[in-house]
Amino acid sequence: MKFGVVVFPGSNCDYDCYHVLANVLQVNTVFLWHEEKDLRSCDCVILPGGFSYGDYLRTGAIARFSPIMQAIRDFIAQGGLVMGICNGFQILVESGLLPGALLPNITGRFICKYTYLRVENVHTPFTHLFTPGEVVKIPIAHHQGNFFMHSPDLLTLRKQEQVVFRYCGPHGERDPRFNPNGSLDDIAGIASANFRVLGMMPHPERCAEDILGSHDGRKIFFSLIQWLEERKSG
Amino acid sequence: MKKNPQRLSEELGLRREEYERIVNILGRLPTPTEIAMFSVEWSEHCGYPHSRKWLAMLPREGNFAPLVGEDAGGIVYDGLAIVFKMESHNHPSQIEPKQGAATGIGGIIRDILGSGARPIACLDSLHFGPPEDKNSLHVFKGVVEGIAFYGNCVGVPTVGGELYFYPAFRGNCLVNVMCVGIAERGKLAQAVARGKGNGILYVGNKTGRDGIGGCSVLASKEFGEGEEKRPSVQIGDPFTEKCLIEATLEALATGFVVGIKDMGAAGLTCSCSEMAAAGRSGVELDLDRIPLREEGMEAWEIMMSESQERMLLCVLQGHEEEVARIFRKWGLEAALVGTVNETGRVTIRHRGAIVADLPAQALTDPPVYNPPAEKPAYLEKVNTLSLVDIPLPENYEKVLLTMLSSPNLSSRRWVYEQYDHMVQINTVILPGTGTPVLRVKGKPWGIAVTTDCNPLYCFLDPYRGTQMAVAEACLNLSACGARPAGVTDCLNFGNPEKPDRYWQFIEALRGIIDACRFFGIPVVSGNVSFYNENPAGVIYPTPTIGMVGILEDVEKAIGAVFGEEGSMVVLLGEPKEELGGSEYLRVIHGLEMGPLPSLDLAYEKRLQDLLIELVEERVILSAMDISEGGLAFALLEACLGGEHPVGVRVDIGRWSNLRTDTVLFGESRGRVIVSVREESYSSLEAYAVRKGIAVTPLGRVGGERWVIHQGEVVLIDLPVEELYKRWEVHY
Numbered sequence: 001m002k003f004g005v006v007v008f009p010g011s012n013c014d015y016d017c018y019h020v021l022a023n024v025l026q027v028n029t030v031f032l033w034h035e036e037k038d039l040r041s042c043d044c045v046i047l048p049g050g051f052s053y054g055d056y057l058r059t060g061a062i063a064r065f066s067p068i069m070q071a072i073r074d075f076i077a078q079g080g081l082v083m084g085i086c087n088g089f090q091i092l093v094e095s096g097l098l099p100g101a102l103l104p105n106i107t108g109r110f111i112c113k114y115t116y117l118r119v120e121n122v123h124t125p126f127t128h129l130f131t132p133g134e135v136v137k138i139p140i141a142h143h144q145g146n147f148f149m150h151s152p153d154l155l156t157l158r159k160q161e162q163v164v165f166r167y168c169g170p171h172g173e174r175d176p177r178f179n180p181n182g183s184l185d186d187i188a189g190i191a192s193a194n195f196r197v198l199g200m201m202p203h204p205e206r207c208a209e210d211i212l213g214s215h216d217g218r219k220i221f222f223s224l225i226q227w228l229e230e231r232k233s234g
Numbered sequence: 235m236k237k238n239p240q241r242l243s244e245e246l247g248l249r250r251e252e253y254e255r256i257v258n259i260l261g262r263l264p265t266p267t268e269i270a271m272f273s274v275e276w277s278e279h280c281g282y283p284h285s286r287k288w289l290a291m292l293p294r295e296g297n298f299a300p301l302v303g304e305d306a307g308g309i310v311y312d313g314l315a316i317v318f319k320m321e322s323h324n325h326p327s328q329i330e331p332k333q334g335a336a337t338g339i340g341g342i343i344r345d346i347l348g349s350g351a352r353p354i355a356c357l358d359s360l361h362f363g364p365p366e367d368k369n370s371l372h373v374f375k376g377v378v379e380g381i382a383f384y385g386n387c388v389g390v391p392t393v394g395g396e397l398y399f400y401p402a403f404r405g406n407c408l409v410n411v412m413c414v415g416i417a418e419r420g421k422l423a424q425a426v427a428r429g430k431g432n433g434i435l436y437v438g439n440k441t442g443r444d445g446i447g448g449c450s451v452l453a454s455k456e457f458g459e460g461e462e463k464r465p466s467v468q469i470g471d472p473f474t475e476k477c478l479i480e481a482t483l484e485a486l487a488t489g490f491v492v493g494i495k496d497m498g499a500a501g502l503t504c505s506c507s508e509m510a511a512a513g514r515s516g517v518e519l520d521l522d523r524i525p526l527r528e529e530g531m532e533a534w535e536i537m538m539s540e541s542q543e544r545m546l547l548c549v550l551q552g553h554e555e556e557v558a559r560i561f562r563k564w565g566l567e568a569a570l571v572g573t574v575n576e577t578g579r580v581t582i583r584h585r586g587a588i589v590a591d592l593p594a595q596a597l598t599d600p601p602v603y604n605p606p607a608e609k610p611a612y613l614e615k616v617n618t619l620s621l622v623d624i625p626l627p628e629n630y631e632k633v634l635l636t637m638l639s640s641p642n643l644s645s646r647r648w649v650y651e652q653y654d655h656m657v658q659i660n661t662v663i664l665p666g667t668g669t670p671v672l673r674v675k676g677k678p679w680g681i682a683v684t685t686d687c688n689p690l691y692c693f694l695d696p697y698r699g700t701q702m703a704v705a706e707a708c709l710n711l712s713a714c715g716a717r718p719a720g721v722t723d724c725l726n727f728g729n730p731e732k733p734d735r736y737w738q739f740i741e742a743l744r745g746i747i748d749a750c751r752f753f754g755i756p757v758v759s760g761n762v763s764f765y766n767e768n769p770a771g772v773i774y775p776t777p778t779i780g781m782v783g784i785l786e787d788v789e790k791a792i793g794a795v796f797g798e799e800g801s802m803v804v805l806l807g808e809p810k811e812e813l814g815g816s817e818y819l820r821v822i823h824g825l826e827m828g829p830l831p832s833l834d835l836a837y838e839k840r841l842q843d844l845l846i847e848l849v850e851e852r853v854i855l856s857a858m859d860i861s862e863g864g865l866a867f868a869l870l871e872a873c874l875g876g877e878h879p880v881g882v883r884v885d886i887g888r889w890s891n892l893r894t895d896t897v898l899f900g901e902s903r904g905r906v907i908v909s910v911r912e913e914s915y916s917s918l919e920a921y922a923v924r925k926g927i928a929v930t931p932l933g934r935v936g937g938e939r940w941v942i943h944q945g946e947v948v949l950i951d952l953p954v955e956e957l958y959k960r961w962e963v964h965y
Contacts, residue, residue, distance in 0.1 A: 009565055010473050012389025016659045019675065049657075051387040054473025110382050112654045114877075141386075141654045206656050211673055211789060213664070 001228045004032040004042035006072075006088075008063050013049035013085065013205060020208045021046075025221055034066040043228050044081040045072060047088025049141070049203060059102065059144045060090035069095055081125055081224065082197045086142055089189070089199030098190060098199045099157065100149040105142070106182025112141040114214070115180055115202060117188050118168040121161045124195040125227040126220050135172045136216035138202040140180060140188075145201035147183040147190075154185060165189035165200055239263050246273035246447065247455065252601060259596045267582060267590040270534035271597060274447070274500035275507060278764050281600030284730040285762040288743045296756035298719040298784065301422075307758030308349075309720040311784055314674065315419045316681060317351040320359075320412035320724040320780040322763035326467040327409040328457070331376025335409050336384035336470035337445075340542050342413040343390060344496035347479055348545065350423030350486050351415030354658060355672055356385055358395035358411050359685040359724070359778045363404030365641050365965060370399070373407050375965055380470075381411075382652045387472035388479070392653035393661055394670035395685050399641045402689070405457065405768035410724040410761075412685055412780040416674065423486055426493035426548065427506070427574045428513030433554040434506070434572035437485075437561045438478050438544035441502070442527035444468050445540025456729055457768035474543040474566065481564040482545060488560070490553035497544040503537045503597075505546040506572075507580050510594035513548075516577030517594070521584040525567040533584040548574060607740050608733035616694055617828040619814050624823055627895060630942075630949040633822055634866060635960065637899070640821045643863045644963045645874065666875050668793030668856070669714040671785065680788025682716035684781050688862065689774035691815045694828035696738045699815075700745025700777045702830065702903060705838045706861060707781035708753055712842035713857040713906060714791050715849030716783030721750055723760040723779055728772035730764045738775040739764075746777060752835045753842075755781070785849075792849055794858035795876040796909050799936040801855055803884055804918065807841060807905035808928045809865065809897045817862045818899035831902045837927075841904050844925040853918050854908045864899040866942070866950075868907050870957065873940060879958040884933030887945035894944060909935055 005017045014031065022029040030040060034052075039045060052063035063069065069091070076082055076097055084092040092098040105111055114137055119130040130136075149157065157163060165188040169178045179186045181201070189200030204217025237245075243253040246269060256264050256272050264272070275281055282289065294300055299310040301317070308317035323338025339356060346353045358381055363370030385392045390413070427434065445468035485491055493513065495505040502524070510517040521536050531539075549557045558568035580597065582590040627633045637643055650665040662680060663671040672681045686707040691699035708718045723746060728735035750757055766773040785791055796803075812831040819825045848854045860868040865886070873882050889897045896902075910918050915931065922929035940957055942950040 009477050010387070012387075012476060012657055016657070019659065023675070050389065051473060051476070054387065054471070056473070110386055110652045110654070112386075112656060113651050139656055141656060143386075203656070206659050209659075211662055212656075212659060213662075 001027055001225065001232065002042045003027055003029040004039055004045045005029060006032045006034065006045060006047050006068055008034045008052035008066065010052045010054050011048050011050035013203065016205045017046050017048045020205045020221060024208055025225060027225055032068060034068050037067050037071055039071050039075055044083065044224055045075065047082065047084040047091055049086030049088060052087055052091060059087060060094035063091045064095040073097065076197055079194065079196055083126060084199040085203055085205065086201055089201055090144065092197065092199045097197060098192060099153055100147055100190065102144050103146040103148050104144050105146050110143040111180050112139065114139045116168050116170055116178065117165040117202060118172050120166055121164045121191065124164060124191050124198065126198045126223050127164060128227060129219050129223040133172055135168060135170065137207065137214045138204055138217050139206050140202045142201055145181045145183065147187040149184065157190065160193050162190050162193060163187055164191050164198060239269055242266060243269045243273065246270060247277060248273050252276060255601065260592060265589055267533040267537055268592055270538045271503040271590060274503050274538055275597045276600035280500045280504055282762055283600050283603045284605065284764060286602055287604060288740060291747055292757040293747060293751045294756050296720065297754040300720065300756040300758055309758065310419050312677060312679065313419050315351065315417050315422055316414065316782060317346055317349045317417065318412060318414040318722050318780065318782050319345050319759040320410055320722045320778065321345065321761040322724050322726060323409045323411065324406060324726065324763050324766055327377050328373060328407050330467040331373045332380035332383065333467055333469055335377040335380030337468045337542050338409050338411045339381060339384045340470050340472065340475050341498045342411045343388060343475065344498060344545065346413045346415035347482055348423065348425060348494050348496040349415065350421055351417035352483060353390045353413050353415045353479065354660060355393045355414045355683060356390050356411060357393060357683055357685050357780065358409065359687065360395065360397045361403045361408035361689060361776060362399050363401055364399050367404060370404055371965065377407065377409055378649055378652060384470050384472040386654040388476045389657050391655045391657045391661055393655050394665050394683060397646055397649060398689065400689060400774060402771065402774045405770050406766040406773050408726050408773065408776055410778045412722060414681065414683055414782060423491065423494045425495040425509055426513035427509035427517050428515045429492055429574055430576050431551045432492055432574040433549045433551060433570050434517060434519065434574065435547040435549050435554055435558060435568060436524060436571045437547060437568045438566055439471060439474050439541055440525045440527040440567055441536055441539050442541045443531065443535055443539065446535060446538045456765050468540050468542050470542050477564040477566055478543050478545065481561045481566055485557050485560045488557060490550045490557055491547055492550055493548040495546050497546055499540065501538060501540050507594050507597040509546065509548060510580055511598040514578065516575040516579045516581065517572055518575055518581040519572035519583065521582060523569050523571045525569050533582060533589040537582065605731055605736050606733045607737040609737050610734035616826065619827040619829065621811065621813060621893065624813065626893060630898065631952060634950055637818060637821050637863060638960050640817060642817055643867050645961045647962060648964050662788060662791055663714060663793050667795050669710045671714055671788065671791040673788045678787055680785040680791060682711045682714050682783040682785060684710040685778055686710065687776050687778040689776040690826060691830055692742060692776060693774040694815050695830045696741035696775050697745045698830050698833055700742040701749040702833055703777060703779045704746060704749035705833060705835065705903060706859065707779045708838065708842050709859045709906065711781060711783035712845040713794060713859050715846060716785045717846055718753060718755050718781055718783045720782050721755050721757045721779055723757060723777060725760065725762045726766055726773060726776040726778065727764050728767040735772065742775055742777040749835065753839060790849055790852060792854065793856055794872060795856060796872045796880050796935045797855055797876060798909065799880065801909045801911055801935045802915055803882060803932045803935060804908050804910055805905060805930045805932050806908060806922060806927050809889055809892060809900055810902040811892050811896045812900050812902045813896055816864065816899060816901045818864065818895065833903050837904050840925045841906065841927055844922060844927050845906065847921055848918065853914050853921065854910045856909045858907045860905040860907065861901060864901050866898045872907060873954060874958050874961050879954045880935055881937035881939045881954045882933060882935050883937065883941040885943050885945065888930055890944055
């Protein structure tokens with residue numbers, strides 16, 4: 001089992017993802033430079049947070065043209081596992097690999113804080129260890145995380161159970177005051193129709209160790225690892 | 235630029251006697267490029283002519299092994315160098331708040347990077363005019379935006395700092411930025427150029443016309459009336475900085491980098507001359523090879539430019555291309571622009587001619603001034619507070635709510651939530667919940683960081699006010715369980731050529747020297763910012779103390795906010811009948827008066843040791859030091875700062891012999907509010923008694939209401955939810 005963490009110039013959560021995978025969970029992990037054209041037989045690729053290429057244009061708008069994104073496109077077409085966190089989610093959306101758009105936060109400001117999330121779909125490789133409706137505490141840190149799509153698309157997204165995480169209160173209650181950025185339908189993370197590609201604004205790698213105050217994010221990585229292990233042995 | 239050299243030197247801010255000294259050094263008339271180089275290197279901002287004499291007296295030794303380096307000093311612990319420095323970017327931020335603050339972050343990060351350390355955290359100590367004032371609000375919001383713009387992108391968490399508003403900062407804001415980095419002790423880099431034939435490699439951004447004279451024209455003068463100084467402010471590019479961090483650390487790891495220095499204030503002039511001087515070498519540069527943003531730049535412009543995100547490297551001969559390739563991989567400029575020689579001179583070529591040729595040592599040895607100092611007349615008047623003249627409030631709820639409207643006492647959440655304070659996943663104690671604590675991956679210990687200074691205290695009594703800043707920083711660190719280890723200072727004052735301002739500076743410096751010596755903490759780095767004044771007035775003297783502490787076991791770190799319903803609230807230390815310098819006196823009675831509260835350094839030290847012990851032995855759950863707003867506001871912050879606001883019920887009847895306002899709102903030193911489980915109280919008491927610190931149970935955490943009573947009399951009884959709503963402010 002091998003994980004790859006993509007490094008774009010301007011990625012700044014690449015080491016954090018690497019640390020959690022390689023040092024905390026002790027799985028084989030490599031960095032993948034944005035100019036690489038193949039994924040060195042990784043089983044799962046993480047697109048980390050940060051400001052790829054500075055994001056001076058629109059978040060993720062430049063990164064989608066990098067050489068590695070072609071490789072990721074092919075990987076996804078073959079059913080590969082890809083997880084985009086924060087800027088990674090923005091890049092997946094810009095690349096058309098996940099639906100929707102991520103608009104500037106409704107507050108007009110960058111927001112860094114812990115949020116509560118409700119796990120809406122536990123039938124994905126990223127979430128199968130959760131119980132349906134489980135509430136987890138995972139921080140966000142972004143300026144453009146306000147998920148949007150047109151209503152027919154939203155209906156499809158819901159129908160196909162592609163909504164994986166929603167912002168909520170400490171007990172799973174939904175209320176506008178628990179939605180930090182104005183996201184449509186309180187959406188914090190979505191998956192592709194085949195559930196192999198996940199994009200989420202919150203940062204699970206920031207809460208994967210007890211010393212950091214929450215280890216809720218670790219369960220996402222555990223899910224991935226177990227899913228890959230079962231597939232290998234199965 | 236065909237001007238009389240003497241006139242040119244005046245325009246660039248050099249004094250007449252400085253010009254004469256330059257002519258003497260060279261034995262001929264200086265070229266325009268040489269004048270430009272001297273003007274920036276000898277400026278107040280770079281050369282410290284008014285402060286160097288005093289800075290030399292700061293203690294360099296302490297309880298932890300110090301590391302006093304070229305750009306950034308630090309301490310050594312467990313084989314790692316913890317490097318830290320604080321720097322001001324006041325003048326640029328006042329003129330162009332967003333870019334001024336942004337480039338302040340960029341500059342201090344590169345200082346840390348230049349030492350070979352990975353930057354792991356930033357803190358900002360910010361001071362503005364009152365937010366009701368339209369321009370002050372504009373400056374404040376612009377600065378916060380600039381810090382978020384730059385800091386978030388560059389991937390270094392902004393974990394703490396402070397924010398205060400006083401009318402004295404209306405025309406001159408303070409933006410003091412501190413950065414902390416870590417490196418293996420043996421892998422630190424030096425700011426030197428040495429070894430004949432070694433290459434001088436220019437890396438990072440291109441050089442443009444931005445920031446010319448930033449350090450000399452802008453930061454080393456008072457603001458005048460109606461001047462346009464915006465062109466002297468630099469423009470920041472955090473994406474390039476992020477790439478520069480990664481590329482530089484990668485380049486240093488090759489072992490081929492002999493020396494490195496950031497091009498910050500005074501740009502290329504500063505880096506090449508200081509590297510040559512430090513290596514006792516000469517450097518020859520060819521300006522035609524410098525990557526330029528625009529054509530037709532003159533030599534003096536290139537030498538003075540403060541374009542951001544640039545570094546100068548000295549690379550082992552034969553490996554220049556190898557190192558350059560690393561920077562190009564990251565999309566950065568990398569150009570071999572010169573070589574090291576043994577002449578001891580900085581020689582600059584441009585368009586085939588030599589445009590400057592001067593001894594490196596002379597550039598880095600600016601004159602030292604010792605201007606007259608005189609105790610300011612205002613001190614007599616402001617230190618005459620007599621408590622009998624201060625009427626006791628009739629309604630303490632009203633007082634509390636009025637004070638709550640002071641921006642100095644409200645929540646800072648609106649600010650720190652705009653900063654990424656978690657990236658690099660080391661932040662153990664988050665901003666707003668206590669003293670910021672960082673873990674060091676792979677080590678059991680951690681680092682705590684703080685910045686402290688109350689400018690009003692320093693205005694009322696520069697010596698004691700500064701000592702109080704040092705003591706408060708120590709208390710903040712020990713409250714989370716960290717042992718104070720090292721100081722970086724950022725000394726903000728008015729025009730040193732005015733005797734009363736200079737007196738404040740000397741008093742503040744004496745305060746740092748005496749307090750740091752007493753506590754055994756070295757001052758490892760720092761920065762002086764003079765000329766923070768304008769025709770409307772001068773800032774309050776603000777010697778900001780940045781302090782780093784070590785927690786032996788980072789897992790034991792505690793925060794300042796209450797976490798457990800039902801836990802006991804206990805006061806360590808005792809109130810005195812003191813109101814001088816307090817926010818209460820300022821807000822409720824409209825008085826900015828001393829004398830300041832008394833300060834007993836030996837007692838403070840015992841209190842610090844007690845707290846470290848209590849955290850080490852896991853006796854207490856939280857610890858909040860009492861500062862601005864007194865006991866009442868420390869309690870309030872402990873109740874409101876956590877994830878969910880909690881109520882409290884406390885009794886201050888024990889001190890009914892003292893004026894009630896002094897007990898609630900006085901700012902007597904050496905006091906900490908701790909929370910503790912009932913079963914641990916006797917243990918807490920025993921530890922405190924052993925250290926000779928008074929310990930008084932006040933009440934309990936919990937409930938929906940915030941209640942303070944004095945025996946039978948209820949002084950304040952308000953719903954927590956309402957207090958929370960008033961405390962959380964949005965700008």
